[in-house]
Amino acid sequence: MERDLYVDVMRSTTEETSQFDRSVRDAYLREFGPALAGYIVTLSAVLVFVDFETAGWWKYPAALIPVIPCLWGVRAVARHIGRIDEMQRDRLLSALGVGFGAAMAAAITLGLLGTMATLDTTRWGPWVIYGLGMGSWGIAGMRNSAWQ
Amino acid sequence: MNNRVRELRSLRGWSQSALGDALGVSRQTVNAIENGRYDPSLPLAFTIAKTFDEPIEAIFIPDDE
Numbered sequence: 001m002e003r004d005l006y007v008d009v010m011r012s013t014t015e016e017t018s019q020f021d022r023s024v025r026d027a028y029l030r031e032f033g034p035a036l037a038g039y040i041v042t043l044s045a046v047l048v049f050v051d052f053e054t055a056g057w058w059k060y061p062a063a064l065i066p067v068i069p070c071l072w073g074v075r076a077v078a079r080h081i082g083r084i085d086e087m088q089r090d091r092l093l094s095a096l097g098v099g100f101g102a103a104m105a106a107a108i109t110l111g112l113l114g115t116m117a118t119l120d121t122t123r124w125g126p127w128v129i130y131g132l133g134m135g136s137w138g139i140a141g142m143r144n145s146a147w148q
Numbered sequence: 149m150n151n152r153v154r155e156l157r158s159l160r161g162w163s164q165s166a167l168g169d170a171l172g173v174s175r176q177t178v179n180a181i182e183n184g185r186y187d188p189s190l191p192l193a194f195t196i197a198k199t200f201d202e203p204i205e206a207i208f209i210p211d212d213e
Binding site: 017018019020021024084085086087088145 | 165168175176
């Protein structure tokens, strides 16, 4: 067995990225790429073709159309987490936990400002929560990667 | 926990990515294990032992030994 392994592994001795890394990355890009493209296309289409000032009840489902490819993106991330190895999963999920905590802290902050101090956060508040959550996830992920 | 993964890999002339492929993990994970920045799970430790054809206790050594 060891001899067979030796023959197999020596083929990739000079490669920086392993076959495992490449297959995981390619599968993720294959699944997340269409989701991102779908989001950009649907968001652009909604912004171009829907006049939200004059539209009737259908402006609500129209505004939610870009969510559909986002859900596909969530599925891609979930499947990616299932494909990566145990250390990558551990570090990705711990970074995700940091992002979730930051998003919750932002949501509580904006919620208190909105309900108690009557600050109108309806237009920009969700984007602050989204940005802080994603940004914190990204920074924590980079910090975790630096440990490797 | 200390380990002899780098030593055993080098003895066989394998790269980190090649060992990663044999174990079904990334090159970064092999690197982190070798540098003591990540302790593998028990199933992965057994896979490493099987790959090197060594008993698990000959590869992974507790800090206090």
